Amino acid sequence: MDLTISIPPSAETGVAVARSKGELRDALADVRSAGRSIGLVPTMGYLHDGHLSLLRAARAECDFVVMSLFVNPAQFGRGEDLDRYPRDEARDLELAAATGVDLVYAPSAEEVYPEGFTTHVEVEGLTDVLCGAPGRRGRGHFRGVTTVVAKLFNAVGPDVAYFGQKDAQQVAVIRRMVRDLDFAVRIEALPTVREPDGLAMSSRNAYLEPADRARATALRRALLAVEEGARADSLAAGLEAGMKELELVGIDPEYLEARDAESLAPVEEIGERPVLVAVAARVGGARLIDNVLIEA
Ligand code: AMP
Numbered sequence: 001m002d003l004t005i006s007i008p009p010s011a012e013t014g015v016a017v018a019r020s021k022g023e024l025r026d027a028l029a030d031v032r033s034a035g036r037s038i039g040l041v042p043t044m045g046y047l048h049d050g051h052l053s054l055l056r057a058a059r060a061e062c063d064f065v066v067m068s069l070f071v072n073p074a075q076f077g078r079g080e081d082l083d084r085y086p087r088d089e090a091r092d093l094e095l096a097a098a099t100g101v102d103l104v105y106a107p108s109a110e111e112v113y114p115e116g117f118t119t120h121v122e123v124e125g126l127t128d129v130l131c132g133a134p135g136r137r138g139r140g141h142f143r144g145v146t147t148v149v150a151k152l153f154n155a156v157g158p159d160v161a162y163f164g165q166k167d168a169q170q171v172a173v174i175r176r177m178v179r180d181l182d183f184a185v186r187i188e189a190l191p192t193v194r195e196p197d198g199l200a201m202s203s204r205n206a207y208l209e210p211a212d213r214a215r216a217t218a219l220r221r222a223l224l225a226v227e228e229g230a231r232a233d234s235l236a237a238g239l240e241a242g243m244k245e246l247e248l249v250g251i252d253p254e255y256l257e258a259r260d261a262e263s264l265a266p267v268e269e270i271g272e273r274p275v276l277v278a279v280a281a282r283v284g285g286a287r288l289i290d291n292v293l294i295e296a
Contacts (some may be wrong), residue, residue, distance in 0.1 A: 037063045044086070045092045046266075050192065064102045067101045070098075074144030166289070168261070222243070226258070
């Protein structure tokens with residue numbers, strides 16, 4: 001956009017980068033006072049086409065696009081993949097520049113969680129199921145997500161924030177947080193971007209060995225089998241057909257469940273309200289998730 005901000009684009013990557021809340025605030029002050037709309041795309045980096053679809057939507061709809069780049073330690077449990085989570089900041093910044101991002105906010109963990117940090121945002125109920133159930137990632141995962149997203153909303157003050165439907169539970173939880181805490185931001189959830197063979201794009205796909213990469217396509221087939229069975233027969237029959245698709249390639253999922261897409265309450269049958277069918281499974285070295293939304 002035709003507005004100069006206090007941080008110049010980097011000569012190497014072509015995009016302006018703020019490393020601290022202060023830099024971010026200064027850079028956004030002029031944007032805000034000029035009355036420009038701000039779009040925010042939160043990411044943990046290692047960008048793929050799923051992320052780029054969110055950035056493109058923000059670019060098309062907002063005057064000023066901020067991408068956050070932060071591997072949020074608070075949303076990783078003990079024994080999870082925080083240390084090996086793939087990172088390539090230089091490439092991410094180049095992709096952000098090429099996609100028309102105006103400003104990247106890439107703080108350190110100390111900047112986000114300074115010494116003595118003790119305040120958290122927790123959405124109850126929706127975070128106890130699916131990935132939040134005990135023995136899975138647990139509700140602490142979503143507490144980490146909502147806390148960092150609330151902080152990003154406060155630091156950036158976006159008009160619109162963009163999320164991927166691939167993380168459907170995250171979308172439901174963030175929508176509830178926004179409603180309950182009166183955040184003045186519109187949440188846009190965009191469709192899951194897939195590889196040609198149907199596998200949902202994910203930074204964690206980098207963990208897959210070739211044989212597991214091939215098996216992982218069963219997740220999408222299972223979800224489509226659930227939808228087909230539910231439409232043709234019953235949700236129970238669909239879920240059974242979905243489980244069979246997973247069994248065929250030796251995947252024992254953490255869950256394959258149907259729930260109300262907004263409240264995440266269990267559902268017995270498809271009806272008026274959108275039904276979320278979600279799956280999570282460990283495939284080789286990666287824990288993968290995917291889902292399909294069944295609308296009447
Ligand atoms: P992450 O970097 O994994 O935290 O993801 C950042 C944002 O990109 C989240 O809103 C994700 O839901 C979204 N996202 C991740 N994978 C995809 C995908 N395959 N299609 C669309 N959005 C995605």
